[in-house]
Amino acid sequence: MKTVVMVPTYNEVKNIVELINELLNYPVDIVVVDDNSPDGTSEKVKELMKSHKNIHIVLRTKNRGRGSAGKDGYQYCLDHGAEAVIEMDADFSHDPKYIPQLIEGLKDADVVLGSRMVRGGKEIGRSKFRQLITSCANFYIRLLLGLRVRDCNSGFRAFRRKMLEDINVGHLFSTGPDIVQEVLFKAHLKGARIKEVPIVFKERTKGESKLGFKHLWKGYVMILKLKYLHLKGDL
Numbered sequence: 001m002k003t004v005v006m007v008p009t010y011n012e013v014k015n016i017v018e019l020i021n022e023l024l025n026y027p028v029d030i031v032v033v034d035d036n037s038p039d040g041t042s043e044k045v046k047e048l049m050k051s052h053k054n055i056h057i058v059l060r061t062k063n064r065g066r067g068s069a070g071k072d073g074y075q076y077c078l079d080h081g082a083e084a085v086i087e088m089d090a091d092f093s094h095d096p097k098y099i100p101q102l103i104e105g106l107k108d109a110d111v112v113l114g115s116r117m118v119r120g121g122k123e124i125g126r127s128k129f130r131q132l133i134t135s136c137a138n139f140y141i142r143l144l145l146g147l148r149v150r151d152c153n154s155g156f157r158a159f160r161r162k163m164l165e166d167i168n169v170g171h172l173f174s175t176g177p178d179i180v181q182e183v184l185f186k187a188h189l190k191g192a193r194i195k196e197v198p199i200v201f202k203e204r205t206k207g208e209s210k211l212g213f214k215h216l217w218k219g220y221v222m223i224l225k226l227k228y229l230h231l232k233g234d235l
Contacts, residue, residue: 003086033070058076094199102197144227163192
């Protein structure tokens with residue numbers, strides 16, 4: 001099964017080389033989707049590409065943002081023959097060591113989430129306040145969207161090719177981090193078998209987080225939009 005790890009990036013020059021070097025320990029292709037980072041992230045990736053044929057880059061200069069990066073990344077993976085796609089962040093909050101468990105989970109699931117909220121999973125390095133926000137957000141998402149998932153905000157996940165085709169990734173409309181919830185909800189509506197495997201989520205130690213209050217607020221609004229569109233019959 002051809003597995004591709006897709007990593008959206010913006011200003012991750014402090015992390016990307018180390019991350020790719022760890023990913024090279026696994027039988028996967030690597031696709032970095034970079035929003036033309038001014039810190040030179042893409043240049044580091046291109047240097048590694050010279051000696052590794054399984055490293056690829058999608059360099060985006062227009063319509064930038066986490067959501068559109070995810071959309072373009074999914075599509076690139078499908079267009080290049082991926083049978084399974086693993087999505088993860090570049091800041092080591094998602095540890096590559098869990099990749100085998102995600103791939104194994106796809107044997108009897110369509111979507112596998114790396115979950116902080118199931119037995120064996122946890123968070124390290126985050127304040128109690130941030131953990132509370134995460135817990136409240138998960139409750140809110142489950143309540144409104146009817147998801148039977150503990151970690152609705154996990155951006156560390158694996159998909160079967162057919163699942164990404166079924167949700168028609170070319171028509172995703174989220175522009176920011178709320179693409180995580182859009183994809184998960186659309187997979188749910190398609191009857192996806194969703195499994196969670198425990199991970200330890202670690203707060204980044206290098207570089208700066210791009211997730212601020214503005215993104216959190218847009219995420220809450222997106223949940224309402226997804227609910228509305230579903231009730232209207234447009235999803």
